[in-house]
Amino acid sequence: MSEDDILVTEGLTKSFGDFQAVSDVSIRVKRGAIHALIGPNGAGKTTCFNMLTKFIAPTAGTIRFNGRDITRLRPADVARLGLVRSFQISAVFPHLTALENVRIALQRSRGDSFDFWRSKTALDPLNGRALELLDSVGLTSFAYSRAGEISYGRKRALEIATTLAIEPELMLLDEPMAGMGHEDIDRIAALILRVSANRTILMVEHNLQVVANLSHRITVLTRGRVLAEGDYRTVSENHAVREAYMGA
Numbered sequence: 063m064s065e066d067d068i069l070v071t072e073g074l075t076k077s078f079g080d081f082q083a084v085s086d087v088s089i090r091v092k093r094g095a096i097h098a099l100i101g102p103n104g105a106g107k108t109t110c111f112n113m114l115t116k117f118i119a120p121t122a123g124t125i126r127f128n129g130r131d132i133t134r135l136r137p138a139d140v141a142r143l144g145l146v147r148s149f150q151i152s153a154v155f156p157h158l159t160a161l162e163n164v165r166i167a168l169q170r171s172r173g174d175s176f177d178f179w180r181s182k183t184a185l186d187p188l189n190g191r192a193l194e195l196l197d198s199v200g201l202t203s204f205a206y207s208r209a210g211e212i213s214y215g216r217k218r219a220l221e222i223a224t225t226l227a228i229e230p231e232l233m234l235l236d237e238p239m240a241g242m243g244h245e246d247i248d249r250i251a252a253l254i255l256r257v258s259a260n261r262t263i264l265m266v267e268h269n270l271q272v273v274a275n276l277s278h279r280i281t282v283l284t285r286g287r288v289l290a291e292g293d294y295r296t297v298s299e300n301h302a303v304r305e306a307y308m309g310a
């Protein structure tokens with residue numbers, strides 16, 4: 063593993079009974095890069111993400127993060143080391159304001175127990191940092207709006223702000239553009255670029271235009287295996303990829 067690699071998997075494999083959802087996947091993610099994991103439905107992308115964040119245990123293979131073997135660590139320990147998956151939208155509390163959502167994420171990231179009813183005064187010291195985080199995702203003017211009442215694209219930006227509260231070194235983004243219109247796609251793409259200035263990003267994304275515009279490196283999975291890896295041009299010109307993935 064080179065110093066430049068923040069995440070390296072070797073022979074990562076996951077079986078569900080007799081079925082191998084992920085087979086012998088070896089990926090190197092370079093520090094500071096935006097790396098995309100793409101492939102048709104059922105290719106094994108989610109299963110890979112679940113193994114990386116330790117939601118499910120690999121059947122075989124190893125995962126190294128910053129040179130350290132994390133294959134057997136628990137999800138909370140991996141997050142503490144700096145490998146964090148962006149929360150699902152369901153984890154944003156719709157009745158709380160955007161500011162309150164980020165404040166709670168900050169509170170949790172500092173190891174405080176998650177206390178929903180904690181007195182306002184105890185949370186106030188976190189306001190400054192929470193506002194900075196909201197500003198960094200372009201949500202300053204929505205700080206006092208309820209999370210459930212802002213647009214879908216802004217909710218995803220809020221989700222990214224709550225993830226940034228944990229100060230991840232490697233951020234995993236799960237289909238950040240799913241269900242978005244053009245305007246939101248442009249906004250979130252700009253946000254991903256901004257956020258990537260001081261961290262590494264690994265994302266699963268179906269929108270190939272977004273993948274082409276943002277990614278330094280792309281890994282293509284099909285049927286649980288790595289079919290190709292490289293920059294967008296290399297991957298998009300690969301015959302096997304065109305046949306298996308792009309249907310050309």
Ligand code: ADP
Pocket residue numbers: 078081082083101102103104105106107108109110
């Ligand atoms: P992708 O995210 O690329 O669409 P997944 O990782 O969700 O692919 O799924 C890969 C394959 O593994 C699929 O065929 C899926 O049906 C299967 N699979 C995923 N999770 C399970 C599970 N818990 N039990 C059995 N099969 C599963």
